[in-house]
Amino acid sequence: MRATFRKHERLTGRDRVKAVATTGKAVHETPFRLVGLLMPLDTPAPAQVAFAVPKRHLRLAVQRNRTRRLMREAYRLNKERWYAQLRAADRQCAWLFVFQGDSVPKWADTHEKITRSVDRWLLQHVARR
RNA sequence: CCUGCGCACCGCUCCGCCGCUCCGCCCGCCUCGUGCGGGCGGGGAGGAAAGUCCGGGCAGCAUAGGGCGCCGUGCUUCCUAACGGGAAGGGGUACCACUGGUGACGGUGGUGCCACAGAGAGUGCCACAGAGAACAGACCGCCGAUCCGCCGCAAGGCGGAGGCAAGGGUGAAAAGGUGGGGUAAGGGCCCACCGCGUCCCGCGUGAGCGGGAUGGCAGGGUGAACCUCACGGGCUGAAAGACCAAAUAGGCCGGGUCCCUGCGCGCAAGCGCGGGAUAAGGGCGGCCCGCCCGAUCCCGGCGGGUAGGUCGAUCGAGGCCGCGCGUGAGCGCGGUCCCAGAUAAAUGGCGGGGACCCACGGGCCGCAAGGUCCGGGGGUACAGGAUCCGGCUUACAGGUGCGCAGGUACU
RNA sequence: GGCCCCGUAGUUCAAUUGGAUAGAAUGACAGAUUCCGGUUCUGUUGGUUCCAGGUUCGAGUCCUGGCGGGGUCA
Numbered sequence: 001m002r003a004t005f006r007k008h009e010r011l012t013g014r015d016r017v018k019a020v021a022t023t024g025k026a027v028h029e030t031p032f033r034l035v036g037l038l039m040p041l042d043t044p045a046p047a048q049v050a051f052a053v054p055k056r057h058l059r060l061a062v063q064r065n066r067t068r069r070l071m072r073e074a075y076r077l078n079k080e081r082w083y084a085q086l087r088a089a090d091r092q093c094a095w096l097f098v099f100q101g102d103s104v105p106k107w108a109d110t111h112e113k114i115t116r117s118v119d120r121w122l123l124q125h126v127a128r129r
Numbered sequence: 130c131c132u133g134c135g136c137a138c139c140g141c142u143c144c145g146c147c148g149c150u151c152c153g154c155c156c157g158c159c160u161c162g163u164g165c166g167g168g169c170g171g172g173g174a175g176g177a178a179a180g181u182c183c184g185g186g187c188a189g190c191a192u193a194g195g196g197c198g199c200c201g202u203g204c205u206u207c208c209u210a211a212c213g214g215g216a217a218g219g220g221g222u223a224c225c226a227c228u229g230g231u232g233a234c235g236g237u238g239g240u241g242c243c244a245c246a247g248a249g250a251g252u253g254c255c256a257c258a259g260a261g262a263a264c265a266g267a268c269c270g271c272c273g274a275u276c277c278g279c280c281g282c283a284a285g286g287c288g289g290a291g292g293c294a295a296g297g298g299u300g301a302a303a304a305g306g307u308g309g310g311g312u313a314a315g316g317g318c319c320c321a322c323c324g325c326g327u328c329c330c331g332c333g334u335g336a337g338c339g340g341g342a343u344g345g346c347a348g349g350g351u352g353a354a355c356c357u358c359a360c361g362g363g364c365u366g367a368a369a370g371a372c373c374a375a376a377u378a379g380g381c382c383g384g385g386u387c388c389c390u391g392c393g394c395g396c397a398a399g400c401g402c403g404g405g406a407u408a409a410g411g412g413c414g415g416c417c418c419g420c421c422c423g424a425u426c427c428c429g430g431c432g433g434g435u436a437g438g439u440c441g442a443u444c445g446a447g448g449c450c451g452c453g454c455g456u457g458a459g460c461g462c463g464g465u466c467c468c469a470g471a472u473a474a475a476u477g478g479c480g481g482g483g484a485c486c487c488a489c490g491g492g493c494c495g496c497a498a499g500g501u502c503c504g505g506g507g508g509u510a511c512a513g514g515a516u517c518c519g520g521c522u523u524a525c526a527g528g529u530g531c532g533c534a535g536g537u538a539c540u
Numbered sequence: 541g542g543c544c545c546c547g548u549a550g551u552u553c554a555a556u557u558g559g560a561u562a563g564a565a566u567g568a569c570a571g572a573u574u575c576c577g578g579u580u581c582u583g584u585u586g587g588u589u590c591c592a593g594g595u596u597c598g599a600g601u602c603c604u605g606g607c608g609g610g611g612u613c614a
Binding site: 007008015044052061064065066070072074077 | 148150164165179472473474476477479511512513
């Protein structure tokens with residue numbers, strides 16, 4: 001299985017994002033914040049995900065792009081493990097990653113924190129059922 | 130050789146593995162959608178993509194024509210689709226070098242800067258200081274020739290009437306300047322020159338320039354103050370605008386619709402026929418039957434429209450090459466190329482080399498500035514399309530070329 | 541993505557048509573009062589008027605460019 005990340009795995013649409021942001025359950029992992037919601041999705045993928053990097057602390061577009069790409073790459077390389085858990089539970093899930101730091105993160109940090117945040121989220125909301 | 134400045138240009142590169150997006154072709158899968166998975170080939174950020182400061186293309190709305198108003202621009206000619214942009218030119222100004230003159234000031238060359246129309250249309254404002262600041266002005270001064278008074282034999286002295294804008298002082302600015310003559314002292318009062326205004330002639334498309342004559346000097350500054358003149362501008366912007374179109378609510382149109390019960394058809398929902406009971410808004414009517422309308426709810430349809438999607442949207446005032454025209458910005462002709470089109474938003478991640486730069490240590494060359502080789506270390510900027518073009522402005526490691534200035538060494 | 545507004549002591553606000561040394565409250569600091577603290581009184585301090593140019597005799601004010609902050613539009 002290739003570790004791809006295509007369009008249908010991305011969370012889009014104003015209403016869906018708003019639903020996740022307002023009613024979703026959050027996990028905090030220092031510069032990142034993961035908000036997730038178990039909900040049915042009209043896609044073959046087990047999950048859809050969006051990455052948000054607000055303008056407040058990273059003023060330059062180059063820095064925001066770089067940060068988002070690092071986050072996406074960290075998700076891409078590990079998503080298959082999480083997909084397996086969701087398939088086993090027969091659930092679909094929408095996730096929203098928000099970056100809350102004030103400088104571009106390092107690759108090693110990003111990879112570690114993103115992975116840990118999703119693991120914690122799944123442990124709290126899927127594994128116990 | 131080094132340093133600085135100006136102008137023009139470039140603005141890291143290669144390999145492996147894992148990924149993204151668009152286009153074309155092909156294969157597989159199913160819940161058949163232009164989905165999901167896969168293969169091959171091709172395209173994939175900038176000189177500023179930025180700030181959003183100007184100008185257009187494009188789109189919608191408004192609009193008979195014209196004026197007023199409002200906003201913008203402002204030496205000339207040209208370039209351009211257009212511009213507040215650019216090119217060439219004119220004028221002014223500052224500095225440097227050389228130079229003419231006793232001096233005011235002028236000439237030549239170079240470099241930088243200039244929002245550079247009008248202050249002979251009107252209005253406003255010019256604090257403080259200063260005697261006086263816009264129909265100028267005697268504070269300190271200078272003079273006191275002339276006239277008056279006093280003193281003296283006289284020469285003359287003192288005081289006053291008064292004369293003076295040359296000097297001092299104030300100020301950002303004080304009624305042309307310099308040199309001389311003249312004078313009681315002074316003053317364009319007179320002369321020469323410098324500057325300025327007006328007129329004429331010549332040159333230039335023009336801004337203007339050159340020459341001559343003339344006036345004795347007209348009269349401050351400020352239009353990035355109101356304003357005048359000339360020219361330009363309808364307003365709003367891709368969240369413009371066009372199309373397709375769930376769910377829910379509401380609108381319009383059509384049909385059905387009181388309750389109880391029996392039989393038949395049907396899997397059921399329900400439909401048809403018969404019997405009984407009788408509540409209810411309005412109309413037709415004296416009243417009843419009956420019929421019609423309305424309300425309620427049900428079914429079907431229509432149109433507006435939201436989520437969502439598609440177009441707008443990537444071939445263009447286009448890039449590159451050659452030739453010709455023009456001082457130049459540019460223009461013309463011919464050839465050639467197709468070069469990002471995302472949309473919660475694509476260029477990324479990891480590893481390893483190469484190139485360049487910086488300081489350090491060591492070797493060699495050189496009188497020296499410096500060059501070169503080796504070693505380990507650090508760095509490679511500013512910055513990311515969002516409708517598209519033309520400019521401007523701002524940010525920027527390092528490198529290349531040309532020009533200028535300065536320094537060092539040698540000949 | 542478009543449009544609009546603002547920027548003055550540490551903080552909140554003033555400053556007339558452009559006019560001299562940018563003012564007030566509060567804060568901070570020091571002193572007095574008190575056994576101590578608060579209150580009160582007195583004094584002192586504090587400014588690149590966001591930055592860089594320009595116009596003007598003179599700029600917080602006018603003009604140009606930049607920087608920063610905020611608002612608004614589906």
